[in-house]
Amino acid sequence: MSSAPRPYGSRAAALILLMLPVALYLLVFVYPLSSVVTLSVDNSALSGRFENLSALGTGAAPDDEAAALLADLGGMEKKQLGEVARMLNQQRSGFRSLIMSTGKEAEGITPTMAELVAFDDRWSEPGYWEIIRENAAPITWKHYQRALGITVAEDGSLSSGEDLYLQVMLRTLVITFQVTLLTLLVGYPLAYAAANASARVSTFVLAVVLLSFWTSVLVRTTAWVVLLQTNGLVNTVLVSLGLVAEPVQLIFNRFGALLAMTHVLLPFAILPMLNVMRTIPPSQADASRSLGAGPIETFLRVYFPQTLRGVAVGGGTVFILSLGFYVTPALTGGPEDQMLAWFIADFVNKTLNWGMAAALSVLLLVMVALLVAVAGLARWATARRKVEVA
Amino acid sequence: MSRVIFWSTVTFCTAFLALPLLLVWPLAFNTSSFLTYPLEGLTLDWFHQVLTQPTWVNAFLKSLKVALGAMMLALAIGGLAATGVILVPRVLQVVLTGLFLSPIVVPTVVVGVAFAYAFGRAGIGGGYFSLVLAHAVLGAPLVFLSVLTSLRGLDPNLDLAGASMGASRSYRFRTITLPLALPGFAAGAVFAFITSFDEVVVALFLADPGSTTLPIALFAGLRDRLQPSIVVVAVLLSAVSLLFLVLLRRLQMRVAAPKS
Amino acid sequence: MSFIEITQVSKHYGAFQALHDVTLSIRKGEFVTLLGPSGSGKTTLLKVLAGFEPVSSGGILLDGRDITRVPPEKRNFGLVFQGYALFPHMTVQDNIAYPLRVRRRPRAEIEEQVAALLKLVQLERFAGRKPHELSGGQQQRVALARALVFKPDLLLLDEPMSALDKKLRHDLQEELRAIHRTLGTTFINVTHDQEEAMHMSDRIAVMNHGRVEQFDTAHTLYRRPVSRFVAEFVGKSNIFPGQIGRAAGGQVFSGPGFTMPVPDCAQGEALVLLRPEDVEIAERAPTDGRIAVPVMVASSTYSGDRALYTLSPQAGAQILAYGSARSGVHPDGASLFAIFAAENAIVLD
Numbered sequence: 001m002s003s004a005p006r007p008y009g010s011r012a013a014a015l016i017l018l019m020l021p022v023a024l025y026l027l028v029f030v031y032p033l034s035s036v037v038t039l040s041v042d043n044s045a046l047s048g049r050f051e052n053l054s055a056l057g058t059g060a061a062p063d064d065e066a067a068a069l070l071a072d073l074g075g076m077e078k079k080q081l082g083e084v085a086r087m088l089n090q091q092r093s094g095f096r097s098l099i100m101s102t103g104k105e106a107e108g109i110t111p112t113m114a115e116l117v118a119f120d121d122r123w124s125e126p127g128y129w130e131i132i133r134e135n136a137a138p139i140t141w142k143h144y145q146r147a148l149g150i151t152v153a154e155d156g157s158l159s160s161g162e163d164l165y166l167q168v169m170l171r172t173l174v175i176t177f178q179v180t181l182l183t184l185l186v187g188y189p190l191a192y193a194a195a196n197a198s199a200r201v202s203t204f205v206l207a208v209v210l211l212s213f214w215t216s217v218l219v220r221t222t223a224w225v226v227l228l229q230t231n232g233l234v235n236t237v238l239v240s241l242g243l244v245a246e247p248v249q250l251i252f253n254r255f256g257a258l259l260a261m262t263h264v265l266l267p268f269a270i271l272p273m274l275n276v277m278r279t280i281p282p283s284q285a286d287a288s289r290s291l292g293a294g295p296i297e298t299f300l301r302v303y304f305p306q307t308l309r310g311v312a313v314g315g316g317t318v319f320i321l322s323l324g325f326y327v328t329p330a331l332t333g334g335p336e337d338q339m340l341a342w343f344i345a346d347f348v349n350k351t352l353n354w355g356m357a358a359a360l361s362v363l364l365l366v367m368v369a370l371l372v373a374v375a376g377l378a379r380w381a382t383a384r385r386k387v388e389v390a
Numbered sequence: 391m392s393r394v395i396f397w398s399t400v401t402f403c404t405a406f407l408a409l410p411l412l413l414v415w416p417l418a419f420n421t422s423s424f425l426t427y428p429l430e431g432l433t434l435d436w437f438h439q440v441l442t443q444p445t446w447v448n449a450f451l452k453s454l455k456v457a458l459g460a461m462m463l464a465l466a467i468g469g470l471a472a473t474g475v476i477l478v479p480r481v482l483q484v485v486l487t488g489l490f491l492s493p494i495v496v497p498t499v500v501v502g503v504a505f506a507y508a509f510g511r512a513g514i515g516g517g518y519f520s521l522v523l524a525h526a527v528l529g530a531p532l533v534f535l536s537v538l539t540s541l542r543g544l545d546p547n548l549d550l551a552g553a554s555m556g557a558s559r560s561y562r563f564r565t566i567t568l569p570l571a572l573p574g575f576a577a578g579a580v581f582a583f584i585t586s587f588d589e590v591v592v593a594l595f596l597a598d599p600g601s602t603t604l605p606i607a608l609f610a611g612l613r614d615r616l617q618p619s620i621v622v623v624a625v626l627l628s629a630v631s632l633l634f635l636v637l638l639r640r641l642q643m644r645v646a647a648p649k650s
Numbered sequence: 651m652s653f654i655e656i657t658q659v660s661k662h663y664g665a666f667q668a669l670h671d672v673t674l675s676i677r678k679g680e681f682v683t684l685l686g687p688s689g690s691g692k693t694t695l696l697k698v699l700a701g702f703e704p705v706s707s708g709g710i711l712l713d714g715r716d717i718t719r720v721p722p723e724k725r726n727f728g729l730v731f732q733g734y735a736l737f738p739h740m741t742v743q744d745n746i747a748y749p750l751r752v753r754r755r756p757r758a759e760i761e762e763q764v765a766a767l768l769k770l771v772q773l774e775r776f777a778g779r780k781p782h783e784l785s786g787g788q789q790q791r792v793a794l795a796r797a798l799v800f801k802p803d804l805l806l807l808d809e810p811m812s813a814l815d816k817k818l819r820h821d822l823q824e825e826l827r828a829i830h831r832t833l834g835t836t837f838i839n840v841t842h843d844q845e846e847a848m849h850m851s852d853r854i855a856v857m858n859h860g861r862v863e864q865f866d867t868a869h870t871l872y873r874r875p876v877s878r879f880v881a882e883f884v885g886k887s888n889i890f891p892g893q894i895g896r897a898a899g900g901q902v903f904s905g906p907g908f909t910m911p912v913p914d915c916a917q918g919e920a921l922v923l924l925r926p927e928d929v930e931i932a933e934r935a936p937t938d939g940r941i942a943v944p945v946m947v948a949s950s951t952y953s954g955d956r957a958l959y960t961l962s963p964q965a966g967a968q969i970l971a972y973g974s975a976r977s978g979v980h981p982d983g984a985s986l987f988a989i990f991a992a993e994n995a996i997v998l999d
Contacts, residue, residue, distance in 0.1 A: 013559065017474030021467045021490070021530070029493055029527050032508035036500065039507060186403045193400045205400070208408045214631040215411060216588030218605050222624045223410040225612055226417065226425050233413060233426050266407055295392060324497020326591050331612055341499035341591075348503060348595065358507075361500040372495055547735035550702055553722040554729035555749035555800065565748070569739050 040358035043140035067111035074106035143359035195277035213267035257333035276310030460525035468533025502595030529582030540574025653678035659708035686857035728797030906966025929971035
């Protein structure tokens with residue numbers, strides 16, 4: 001009788017218990033996350049400054065547009081004007097001086113297109129107007145366009161433009177694949193030893209793994225920074241062994257980043273594999289040997305296939321963690337080894353471009369969500385297969 | 391032959407995992423300020439330096455305060471969530487478990503951006519309270535998971551036995567369920583504490599200069615210049631982790647004992 | 651008037667019906683056992699009685715009061731679980747005191763009652779131990795004491811002996827029987843072990859496929875089973891298929907290799923039951939009118955005082971028979987006669 005009776009009268013209790021955590025999660029986690037999504041398309045900081053222009057809508061007469069623009073620019077205080085100029089300049093250089101000069105004189109210019117062009121002939125270029133019009137709308141895709149390297153031409157057609165962030169995403173994926181592969185390669189023998197070796201060896205290996213797991217990422221990264229520095233232990237050994245004539249650059253490049261990331265993420269690969277390996281009875285291997293299979297064949301045909309679930313869970317965990325990794329690559333990688341997370345932090349900390357940070361965050365989130373969905377699907381499929389077999 | 395390959399592989403992999411930490415810790419006791427071998431001599435000067443320098447001490451105290459606050463809040467949220475979730479129908483259980491675990495999956499950088507933006511707009515700003523709130527959200531899934539596991543491990547007949555003897559639902563919860571799930575709560579608390587104590591990414595986004603935690607200070611120090619004090623802090627942090635690892639082992643032993 | 655009246659109780663789990671119109675009437679102070687193979691519905695009936703599973707239809711009366719929808723904590727029934735369900739974090743004493751603390755009895759009364767129950771189950775020395783420090787038999791006694799300490803109207807036992815070894819099981823059966831006599835509480839026990847049921851119970855309800863096949867004393871179940879299922883489940887049996895027809899002088903049953911007179915009953919196909927102890931074996935056919943079937947010994951199991959023979963007749967299924975083993979056991983392959991009297995045969999419907 002597996003129909004475990006649900007405790008009676010539990011509905012009310014469940015409701016009372018769950019009210020606070022659900023409310024807090026929605027308020028403190030789900031809401032901030034969803035605000036990142038809106039932030040990535042939000043343009044109210046700019047469009048709010050162009051009230052007249054956005055009220056005009058599309059397809060207005062040039063003179064009306066010129067008048068609206070002058071009214072908007074004239075209405076801004078100096079500080080606001082500087083902000084608008086800075087934000088527009090992010091999309092096209094030269095915008096800063098154009099906005100600042102026009103803004104200062106806005107009240108003195110007759111509100112027609114001809115007078116505006118006469119004041120500064122850059123206003124005759126449609127490119128500037130395109131950007132202004134785009135930013136008068138409250139919703140913008142400009143961050144995603146920039147992140148995905150898409151340029152919108154004047155006629156509205158799309159083409160690929162500067163693909164810096166596409167390259168960053170590709171780099172993130174490549175590094176993530178490399179790290180996942182390395183952790184699995186190094187982790188599998190360790191998990192195997194912890195699960196199958198003699199009590200003394202397995203206890204020792206497990207202790208090392210747990211110690212590593214519980215030591216913070218930052219501390220373990222610190223260890224690598226210390227070891228790999230120009231005058232660090234590794235270089236000292238290499239030089240004294242005569243393998244290299246003078247210290248080599250081991251850190252702030254891809255090598256250092258991969259090494260440190262692999263080390264830091266290793267426990268996350270080992271523990272799931274170990275959990276699966278522990279459930280495989282050693283008598284299976286004995287049975288296979290007694291039936292005439294050699295040790296290697298036994299491993300490949302009996303043991304390894306059963307551990308694949310652990311490999312998948314461990315690899316998946318490392319993959320997800322690595323995709324959003326910040327601390328270790330920031331401290332051990334060079335400028336060419338920085339991943340998506342670093343650029344997100346950079347946009348927030350250095351250029352205060354929250355829109356770009358949000359757009360890149362959403363893209364990172366989508367990558368993670370896709371992976372989680374695939375993992376969920378795989379679990380569902382294996383569970384179904386088991387049901388069908390039963 | 392295959393044994394030689396196996397053992398050399400295991401030795402190499404274990405060394406890769408263990409050596410970096412084991413090699414760096416002694417450098418904190420080195421007389422020389424160059425962080426390399428051979429050691430010139432042993433000294434506790436660097437420890438003395440760190441423990442008397444207000445920047446490090448304040449950062450440590452700040453971390454401790456944040457971690458304690460985050461732990462309490464995470465314990466409340468995660469504990470309530472877990473005890474509630476096992477009472478609801480299966481479909482709702484899956485949905486709510488997904489919700490309660492989601493902070494584990496979302497990259498910390500994204501969490502950092504989200505909190506920094508949302509807290510900034512809500513006027514909470516950067517500081518102690520926002521750090522506690524953010525770290526509690528990161529710790530709550532771990533408490534949830536730990537408590538849920540221990541609740542699921544309980545023999546459902548214990549609750550039925552209590553009912554057959556006339557105990558009401560709340561009396562049973564107080565006298566049977568809660569005491570038996572206590573190790574799960576304790577383990578969850580340890581997880582939540584250490585998560586907050588070691589957390590750096592979200593803290594980097596949220597902390598104002600007045601609320602620099604130890605990991606932030608260490609991160610800044612690493613970017614600035616390598617010096618013995620950094621290694622000393624790393625050693626101290628490792629010691630804290632080790633302490634909690636031992637504590638957790640003890641707790642797991644206590645859970646396992648009654649079953650034997 | 652009966653103490654517990656179960657009327658037409660049915661229980662469905664989706665499309666599966668675990669109980670079919672179960673009707674039982676149990677007297678106050680009776681020791682009743684629900685006996686059946688796994689999946690027969692006996693545990694479901696127990697859960698329904700305890701209040702853990704709501705009935706799909708039907709009702710339960712306790713002393714004339716309808717308790718069908720009363721929640722378990724309000725029923726005042728003691729329950730001994732299969733795995734005992736002792737609280738692992740409490741001592742033996744605290745486990746037994748639990749139902750009294752729930753009822754907010756005064757401290758002095760609790761101490762007195764717990765001490766009395768510890769004495770009853772002979773565990774005075776273990777009062778301070780935790781359950782995992784006790785043996786299986788001791789745990790079972792704690793469970794029993796805990797379920798009895800609050801003087802329940804009814805004690806339900808869910809396969810209480812299943813986790814114990816055979817010797818211990820026997821001792822505890824005796825003890826349980828003695829406790830039942832001392833307290834006079836109504837006991838309902840669930841088991842799949844027919845020996846246990848026959849040792850302890852005043853009456854046994856044999857269950858199969860969610861129905862009560864027969865509810866009666868052990869003796870009646872054994873000597874007058876109402877169905878083939880009861881005949882085969884309770885004790886060892888020989889069942890002969892055959893035909894009942896009319897012949898000179900009355901009705902006769904024609905079985906495989908023999909015919910014998912039977913009392914008046916419906917004609918046609920029928921089954922006849924013979925218990926192994928009613929079958930004698932001899933080297934010569936008797937002349938006293940009993941029926942003798944020539945057989946060969948297929949195998950035998952010796953148990954000291956007697957031997958159980960499996961005998962192969964020329965036609966039909968093998969026959970079980972007990973034979974005296976005082977002067978040795980007939981070897982396999984020996985040719986003998988299986989002998990039985992017509993009046994010991996029971997015609998099943």
